Amino acid sequence: MGVKEDLGRIADAVQGRFEAQKRVLSFEEYLGLALEHPARHTRDAARYLRGAFDHYGEYEVDRPWGPARRFRLFDQPFAESFEETRSEKLVGHEVLQEAFYGVLSNFVQEGRANRLVLLHGPNGSAKTTFVQSLMRALEHYSTLDEGALYRFSWIFPRGRDGKTIGFGSTDDGTVSGRSLAHLPDANIDVKLPSELREHPVLLLPLDERRTLLRRAYDAAGIEGSVPDWIWNGQLGHKNQQIQEALLTAYRGDLAKVLSHVQVERYYVSRRYRVGAVTIGPQMAVDASERQITADRTLNSLPASLSSLTLYEPYGELVDASGGIVEFSDLLKRPLDAWKYLLLAIETGEVALPLSNLPINAVLVASSNEVHLQAFREHHEYNSFRGRLSQVRVPYLLSHEDERSIYDSQITPQVRRHVAPHTTYVAALWAVLTRLCRSVPDHFESSTLGRVAADLTPLEKASLYAHGQVPRRLSAEEARELASGVRLVAEEWNSVDVYEGLTGASPREIRAVLLEAANDPARTFMSPLDVIGRLTAFVERADHDFLKQSAERGYQDHEAFVGQVHGCWLDLVDDELRSSTGLIEETQYHELFDRYVSNVSYWVKKEKVFNTVTGKYEDPDEDLMRSLEKKIGVDSEHEAFRRNLITTVAGHAIDHPGEKVEYTRLFPRFIEKLRDAYYGDHKKQVGVIAHDVLALLDGGNGLDDERRSSAEAAQKVLEEEYGYVTESLREALGELVRERYSS
Numbered sequence: 001m002g003v004k005e006d007l008g009r010i011a012d013a014v015q016g017r018f019e020a021q022k023r024v025l026s027f028e029e030y031l032g033l034a035l036e037h038p039a040r041h042t043r044d045a046a047r048y049l050r051g052a053f054d055h056y057g058e059y060e061v062d063r064p065w066g067p068a069r070r071f072r073l074f075d076q077p078f079a080e081s082f083e084e085t086r087s088e089k090l091v092g093h094e095v096l097q098e099a100f101y102g103v104l105s106n107f108v109q110e111g112r113a114n115r116l117v118l119l120h121g122p123n124g125s126a127k128t129t130f131v132q133s134l135m136r137a138l139e140h141y142s143t144l145d146e147g148a149l150y151r152f153s154w155i156f157p158r159g160r161d162g163k164t165i166g167f168g169s170t171d172d173g174t175v176s177g178r179s180l181a182h183l184p185d186a187n188i189d190v191k192l193p194s195e196l197r198e199h200p201v202l203l204l205p206l207d208e209r210r211t212l213l214r215r216a217y218d219a220a221g222i223e224g225s226v227p228d229w230i231w232n233g234q235l236g237h238k239n240q241q242i243q244e245a246l247l248t249a250y251r252g253d254l255a256k257v258l259s260h261v262q263v264e265r266y267y268v269s270r271r272y273r274v275g276a277v278t279i280g281p282q283m284a285v286d287a288s289e290r291q292i293t294a295d296r297t298l299n300s301l302p303a304s305l306s307s308l309t310l311y312e313p314y315g316e317l318v319d320a321s322g323g324i325v326e327f328s329d330l331l332k333r334p335l336d337a338w339k340y341l342l343l344a345i346e347t348g349e350v351a352l353p354l355s356n357l358p359i360n361a362v363l364v365a366s367s368n369e370v371h372l373q374a375f376r377e378h379h380e381y382n383s384f385r386g387r388l389s390q391v392r393v394p395y396l397l398s399h400e401d402e403r404s405i406y407d408s409q410i411t412p413q414v415r416r417h418v419a420p421h422t423t424y425v426a427a428l429w430a431v432l433t434r435l436c437r438s439v440p441d442h443f444e445s446s447t448l449g450r451v452a453a454d455l456t457p458l459e460k461a462s463l464y465a466h467g468q469v470p471r472r473l474s475a476e477e478a479r480e481l482a483s484g485v486r487l488v489a490e491e492w493n494s495v496d497v498y499e500g501l502t503g504a505s506p507r508e509i510r511a512v513l514l515e516a517a518n519d520p521a522r523t524f525m526s527p528l529d530v531i532g533r534l535t536a537f538v539e540r541a542d543h544d545f546l547k548q549s550a551e552r553g554y555q556d557h558e559a560f561v562g563q564v565h566g567c568w569l570d571l572v573d574d575e576l577r578s579s580t581g582l583i584e585e586t587q588y589h590e591l592f593d594r595y596v597s598n599v600s601y602w603v604k605k606e607k608v609f610n611t612v613t614g615k616y617e618d619p620d621e622d623l624m625r626s627l628e629k630k631i632g633v634d635s636e637h638e639a640f641r642r643n644l645i646t647t648v649a650g651h652a653i654d655h656p657g658e659k660v661e662y663t664r665l666f667p668r669f670i671e672k673l674r675d676a677y678y679g680d681h682k683k684q685v686g687v688i689a690h691d692v693l694a695l696l697d698g699g700n701g702l703d704d705e706r707r708s709s710a711e712a713a714q715k716v717l718e719e720e721y722g723y724v725t726e727s728l729r730e731a732l733g734e735l736v737r738e739r740y741s742s
Helices: 003-020 027-036 045-056 082-088 094-110 127-141 206-220 237-249 254-258 335-347 369-376 381-387 399-409 422-434 446-454 457-466 475-483 485-489 506-517 527-540 557-580 585-604 621-630 637-654 667-680 682-696 704-719 725-739
Strands: 024-026 058-063 066-071 116-120 149-157 188-193 261-266 276-279 288-291 311-314 324-327 349-351 356-358 362-367 388-392 608-610 615-617
Touching: 024 027, 027 149, 027 206, 027 261, 045 094, 045 127, 045 362, 066 094, 082 127, 094 116, 094 388, 116 127, 116 335, 116 369, 127 276, 127 324, 127 362, 237 254, 237 311, 335 349, 335 381, 362 369, 381 388, 399 422, 399 457, 399 506, 422 457, 422 506, 422 527, 422 557, 446 475, 446 485, 457 485, 457 557, 475 485, 506 527, 527 557, 527 725, 557 682, 557 704, 557 725, 585 608, 585 621, 585 637, 585 667, 621 637, 621 667, 667 682, 682 704, 682 725, 704 725
Parallel strands: 116 362, 116 388, 276 324, 324 362
Antiparallel strands: 024 261, 058 066, 149 188, 149 261, 288 311, 349 356, 608 615
16 A cells, blocks of 8 residues: 555545534534533533543542542543653542532522632642643533533635725625534635634524523523523623624624534643643733734725724634633732632623723632731731632642652652652651641540540551551540540641641652762662651751751651651561561461450350360350460450440441451551461571571572571562562661661
């Protein structure tokens, strides 16, 4: 097949897609489409954005405080490449997503976007990522039938007498009802687009438009009202002038007027600033007007239009029409440079020198807390606050979420081996710097307030990431904290100084990780590299959060480095223990199952059937006492057993038909039992650790049995946990020095 055939095949495919997507329509064709799907084709910007949320759907994510709703569009399922996904996927922030969706729903209910949405939070807290992720979703949504967008242009072909049809030509060229929309471009003399991408139905007279839309909504069974922009809206000044001139020329024949309308499908594009625009703080003019004849010769315009003096609007607000506009760092602008937005958003129009510009866009602004606080102290703030929807965007407080950012954005860029847990230590340290000590008076329950205030930063980080309750708590305290995780997480919602306001930003942590990754003296990147650079980062103290005074373990950023080092060694220790094969993970799970079974019979005062002897026997008191000793129950055994069975029964009532998972119901006890098992084998684990290190250095002095055990452990550590020789030597070397030196 030759080049000509290839090009022909490609051209046919493009033309097929063009026609299938209904790229060019007459007004009548478009109106038929709109009446067939009125909910889809009569949306303003707020409904369009909410439609994108709804189209991609939602799902529940498990959080320690319960399920949270997450919208799929922020996962970027439509991304065309991994590069695009990792750069624009929003990690975590389900509360932010829910809040923004709620704001959009309010706009829909109220008929239009009548407030400016202000995303505020510390620098680097994903405000821009949130908006860019949303804009990317709109780009994809607009390519689908469900998200199709249309705008119109006025077209004027040249008549046989050489004059433009509709404006002085003796050749009418139009028969009422026959559209000029599908004429070839070669036959079109002038084409005047709608810069605002106004909805084509605005071309219909107001009363008739309302009647038509109400009938279409009723026929489709749509509850609710038509968006205010379409129900009450009017054409912009330029298009109104053109329509009036045509009505005069055609003596009121609307069908002939509409024959000059060409409806085109368009697509949201950040690159070309169509329906998705970001305005930086340095920009001062967001919209203005210019005379059309400034860009075209007078001879190219119809005579009647040339005499009208037409002006077209331009600027960022015009480019964003129909979609979303982001005012990045809005509060860095002087108030006088942008307060017109707050005035305009109330009326839905921006006053330009010669006309009013209708606003059909969701206006989103971002600001850090420093500038927001300064704005709140301004004497005009109270008069503007009702026109703002303020949405808080704090730093992430789950180190698992934080870690996933670095795993997706940093690790793929590193052209060398990245040792296990490298991003974990960075993420954990970052989250520790952001946490605040709870205030007992913030809680109605005095017990919960006391327990929350006594949590160490590490304990709080584990609570937020995994719902893990400290082992040191009593059974009552543990229950109170486990049931009150949501209250702890939401403690700061109603105060200005909140958890996640200060601390290390992801930008700063990325810089630390990239610095470690580019160390020319290293052949791989490891947790120790990161820990060393975090130490230097703290010592420089060139960030405000590093100058905070420590309070009962919080804001002690230097101490956090040591704690993170210890947590890393805990993980390496766990991996080493698992790799030895000395204890199967199922062993202590099975033991705990047997324990609960015996306790259940003990509480009911029933006999247990012994499958070995074939007899009914009393519950195994030795087994129960032995396990209780391992998990730290030294007294009140009977009360402990009764409380345990009460918890199991309560779970069974709340989750009927669901098998009880003791690892989730009693994680503290399982963990204590596991540690007790490993404590019994610590000496053997230490021997194997030394032997693996010896094996990595050649294995001299190891007999066959010890070599075999070391080789088996090394294989597990490399194949299941992701180590290579160099990173394994470093991790085990550090572990042995700190915990198995004797």
